[in-house]
Amino acid sequence: MVRKVIEASEAVALGVKLSRPAVIPMYPITPQTHIVERLAEYINDGELDTKMLHVESEHSAMSAAVGAQATGVRSFTATASQGLALMNEILFIASGMRLPITMAVANRALAAPINIWNDHSDSFSVRDAGWIQYYVESAQEALDTAIQAFMVAEDHSVLLPAMVCLDGFTLTHVYEPVDIPSQEEVDKVLKPYKAVHAFLDPDNPITQGAIGFPNAFMDLKKDQHDALLNAKNVIKESNWIFAEKFGRGYGDGLVEPYMMEDAEYAVVALGSVCGTIRVVVDELRKKGKKVGMLKIRVFRPFPEEQIVEHTKGLKGLGIIDKEVSFGQEGTVYSEIRSALYDKDLTINGFIAGLGGRDITPDHIRKVFDSLDAEKRTEWLF
Amino acid sequence: MIEIRIHGRGGQGAVTTGQIMAIAAFHDGKESQTFPNFGVERAGAPVMAFARISDEVINLRSQVYKPQVVLVLDSSLVEAVNVTEGLKDNGTIIINTNKTAEELGIKGSFDIHTIDATSITVGVFGKPIVNTPMLGAFAKVTGLMSLESLKKAIDDKFVYAKGKKIADLNKVAIEKVYSETR
Missing domain, CATH: 3.40.50.970 (Thiamin diphosphate (ThDP)-binding fold, Pyr/PP domains)
Structure with missing residues (x-):
C-alpha cells in the first residue's frame, strides 16, 4: 500500500x-x-x-x-x-x-x-x-x-x-x-x-x-x-x-452514519456533499447541538432497514436531493418518506446543487436550522 | 486549515500549480486538497484553482470563498478580476509582477508580496513559465511547505510525464524565485 x-x-x-x-x-x-x-x-x-x-x-x-x-x-x-x-x-x-x-x-x-x-x-x-x-x-x-x-x-x-x-x-x-x-x-x-x-x-x-x-x-x-x-x-x-x-469501512456498506447515536436532528445525503455536511455537524456539535448525518452510500438496492434504524429517536430529518422528479419532489425524499411513513418525526426535503451550483456550509447550516417545520421541496439557491 | 486561491490565465497552468502545492504539502506530512474552479476553459481567459492544507483530514468540499492566501500568476488579472475577493484583512497576496505593490493599486490592508517571476523564468526556460516557479514564492512567503518537499512534488509531477530535464529546470526556477522573494 x-x-x-x-x-x-x-x-x-x-x-x-x-x-x-x-x-x-x-x-x-x-x-x-x-x-x-x-x-x-x-x-x-x-x-x-x-x-x-x-x-x-x-x-x-x-x-x-x-x-x-x-x-x-x-x-x-x-x-x-x-x-x-x-x-x-x-x-x-x-x-x-x-x-x-x-x-x-x-x-x-x-x-x-x-x-x-x-x-x-x-x-x-x-x-x-x-x-x-x-x-x-x-x-x-x-x-x-x-x-x-x-x-x-x-x-x-x-x-x-x-x-x-x-x-x-x-x-x-x-x-x-x-x-x-x-x-x-x-x-x-x-x-x-x-x-x-x-x-x-x-x-x-x-x-x-x-x-x-x-x-x-x-x-x-x-x-x-x-x-x-x-x-x-x-x-x-x-x-x-x-x-x-x-482498515477502511464505510458504515455497514449501505449507509454511513456520522454522529447519529444521540442525534435529534440529522441530514441525509449522497456523494461528495457528505464531506461538507460532516464539517457543519462538527461545528454544530461544538455548540452543543445534537445533530448528525446519514450518508446513503448505496441507493439501489435501497437501504430501507438501515434508514429506519438510524433515524430512531430523531425529531427532525432533512433530505438533500441533487436532482428533482419534476412535478413531484426530490427522489431520495420520496423514498425516505415512504420508508418512514409511520414514524413520528418531521421530514424535510431540499433540492440543492443542480447543474454545479456549489453547496456551501451556509446551505447546510440553513438546512439544520429549519428541520422543525415540515417542508416538502425547499430549493437551496 | 489554510485555504488558498490561485489566479491564472487559461493555459498558464494554475491547475497544475494547485496540484504541485497539494502534493508538496502532503510530503510535509499535511493533509491537502486541490481542485480547479470548474469554468469553461479558454486560453487566456481568467481561471482559478483552489487548495486547502491542514493538519487534519479535509472533509470540506465547497469552493473556497474566504482564502487566507491568494497567488496571482499574471499581474494583468489584477485589473481583470477582483483578486482580493473574500481575502481577509491582513491576508496574504503573492503576485507575479514587475511592478511594486503601490503601482498595482490593490485596495485594502493586505500583506502583498511581489516577485518578477516572468523575468526570472525567461532566464531559466527561455520563455515565461511561471506556474510552478511561483510556488517558490508561495513556500517562502507562507512557510506552508519546505523547498525540499516542493522539489519532490515537482519530480512526482514531471519526471514521468515530461522527463527529468524539464523537472530539473522547474526546480532551478523554483529555487531562484524562492531566493529572490521577499
Missing part, C-alpha cells in the same frame, strides 16, 4: 486497473474522460493487460460491454450525463441478461440547457434500470468502491451490473491523498471472474438474450428483483472485507 495525492478520477482508474477487467469499451465525455484516459495510459505502459475498444457512441460502449461480458469476461466502462442517457436501453439489457458489468458515472446534469457540471439527474434517471448504484464521497472511497463493485456484481447471488457514481468535477477533478493497495492485496479480495451463466464456449453453446415469453418473463423479473435485494448482504460483506484487510 502506498499513499499519494492523486485525482479522484485516477483513484477510480486505479481501482479498475487493480480489478483487471479484460475489456474496456469507452467513449469520452466530460467530466468522465480522465478515468478512461488514465486506463488508456496503463494499457499503453504495459501495466494493464486489457483490450480497450474505442467505439462511436455511448450506446455502442454499453453494447460492447454487454457483448464482452457475455463471452464470460470482466468488462468496465465509464460515462456521464448525455452519455448515460444514450446508453439507456442497453442498461436494461445488461441487467436483464444478468451481466455483472461495472461502470463509473461521473455525475453531471442532463441538458437542456447544456451544462457540464455536477448533479445527480443522470444516474437518478436510470434508477430503475436494475443496476446497483453506489454514490461515493471521496477519492479514497472511489478507489475502494470500484473494486467492491466488481466483488458485489459478480457474486453468484447477485450477477447484476453496478454503477459507481462520483460527483463530476466536485469529486472527479479533486486531488487529495489516497491509499493505493497493491495488486497482491487486491487479488486476495477480488477473485478472477468465472462466468457460470453467461459465456461463449463453442463446445458448450448457449443462447443469451433470447425472447422471454409471457410464461417466463415475469419469473425472470422477480429473480432479477430478488438478486438486487440479495446484493445488500454482499455489499455489507465486501465492505467488511475491506475494513478487515485495509
Whole structure:
C-alpha cells in the first residue's frame, strides 16, 4: 500500500486497473474522460493487460460491454450525463441478461440547457434500470468502491451490473491523498471472474438474450428483483472485507452514519456533499447541538432497514436531493418518506446543487436550522 | 486549515500549480486538497484553482470563498478580476509582477508580496513559465511547505510525464524565485 495525492478520477482508474477487467469499451465525455484516459495510459505502459475498444457512441460502449461480458469476461466502462442517457436501453439489457458489468458515472446534469457540471439527474434517471448504484464521497472511497463493485456484481447471488457514481468535477477533478493497495492485496479480495451463466464456449453453446415469453418473463423479473435485494448482504460483506484487510469501512456498506447515536436532528445525503455536511455537524456539535448525518452510500438496492434504524429517536430529518422528479419532489425524499411513513418525526426535503451550483456550509447550516417545520421541496439557491 | 486561491490565465497552468502545492504539502506530512474552479476553459481567459492544507483530514468540499492566501500568476488579472475577493484583512497576496505593490493599486490592508517571476523564468526556460516557479514564492512567503518537499512534488509531477530535464529546470526556477522573494 502506498499513499499519494492523486485525482479522484485516477483513484477510480486505479481501482479498475487493480480489478483487471479484460475489456474496456469507452467513449469520452466530460467530466468522465480522465478515468478512461488514465486506463488508456496503463494499457499503453504495459501495466494493464486489457483490450480497450474505442467505439462511436455511448450506446455502442454499453453494447460492447454487454457483448464482452457475455463471452464470460470482466468488462468496465465509464460515462456521464448525455452519455448515460444514450446508453439507456442497453442498461436494461445488461441487467436483464444478468451481466455483472461495472461502470463509473461521473455525475453531471442532463441538458437542456447544456451544462457540464455536477448533479445527480443522470444516474437518478436510470434508477430503475436494475443496476446497483453506489454514490461515493471521496477519492479514497472511489478507489475502494470500484473494486467492491466488481466483488458485489459478480457474486453468484447477485450477477447484476453496478454503477459507481462520483460527483463530476466536485469529486472527479479533486486531488487529495489516497491509499493505493497493491495488486497482491487486491487479488486476495477480488477473485478472477468465472462466468457460470453467461459465456461463449463453442463446445458448450448457449443462447443469451433470447425472447422471454409471457410464461417466463415475469419469473425472470422477480429473480432479477430478488438478486438486487440479495446484493445488500454482499455489499455489507465486501465492505467488511475491506475494513478487515485495509482498515477502511464505510458504515455497514449501505449507509454511513456520522454522529447519529444521540442525534435529534440529522441530514441525509449522497456523494461528495457528505464531506461538507460532516464539517457543519462538527461545528454544530461544538455548540452543543445534537445533530448528525446519514450518508446513503448505496441507493439501489435501497437501504430501507438501515434508514429506519438510524433515524430512531430523531425529531427532525432533512433530505438533500441533487436532482428533482419534476412535478413531484426530490427522489431520495420520496423514498425516505415512504420508508418512514409511520414514524413520528418531521421530514424535510431540499433540492440543492443542480447543474454545479456549489453547496456551501451556509446551505447546510440553513438546512439544520429549519428541520422543525415540515417542508416538502425547499430549493437551496 | 489554510485555504488558498490561485489566479491564472487559461493555459498558464494554475491547475497544475494547485496540484504541485497539494502534493508538496502532503510530503510535509499535511493533509491537502486541490481542485480547479470548474469554468469553461479558454486560453487566456481568467481561471482559478483552489487548495486547502491542514493538519487534519479535509472533509470540506465547497469552493473556497474566504482564502487566507491568494497567488496571482499574471499581474494583468489584477485589473481583470477582483483578486482580493473574500481575502481577509491582513491576508496574504503573492503576485507575479514587475511592478511594486503601490503601482498595482490593490485596495485594502493586505500583506502583498511581489516577485518578477516572468523575468526570472525567461532566464531559466527561455520563455515565461511561471506556474510552478511561483510556488517558490508561495513556500517562502507562507512557510506552508519546505523547498525540499516542493522539489519532490515537482519530480512526482514531471519526471514521468515530461522527463527529468524539464523537472530539473522547474526546480532551478523554483529555487531562484524562492531566493529572490521577499
